[in-house]
Amino acid sequence: MYKIIASGILLITSLILTIISLPPYEQGKFVLMSLLVIIAGGTAIGYFISSWTKGFMKEKFKESLKSSFGISCLIYIAGYLFASIQGLI
């Protein structure tokens, strides 16, 4: 359960950061695109985890999806932080 909650918190964080940075007229379109990319990334990460761990793949895939979307959001946030903080260094 905590994996789903953590993934949810990370998803909300990444969407808030996106909304804060964008001009109001571009928020809707870009939030939707970001969501699609995060979902695609999460699915690919889930597939990757399930294929590299022992056990039935379908079961492992379902189980790994709980955390893979969180990992995808974390990578998205890392990209955001990389771009925003590198200007300060």
Next chain:
Amino acid sequence: MKKTTHKILSTIVVIPLIGLVFIFGQIPLMEGYNVFAPYIDTEFAEDYSPELFDEITSDLSMKDVISIVGEPLFIHQDTINGQIEIKYIYTNDGCFGRNEKSNRFTIGDFAWYRSVITFNKQGEITHIDKGWCYD
């Protein structure tokens, strides 16, 4: 054998997608608002600060404005419909882009804060314009 195929296929798929997600995280900041350094791409007039600019009200004179926020970066004079307009521009875009270091970074242009006061011929404030510009 099937498991090995999945391992190879998932590795081939996951690497570019991770890269795509990472790059996508950076896109909102292209000409976007930088939460950690909002004024990173805004050039200020010498004595200007956004807090001081907020103190400007439409009943102030040109002299009062200068005493509060100092001299502007640019003064732009124009005639619109026969009316003389004098614009005091206190901020400008591209502060970060002019920094030599910016060439090394993936994002070289962020949002900037616009601060413009428009006076009429008599030196009275007709418009105060402030806000974020995403260009």
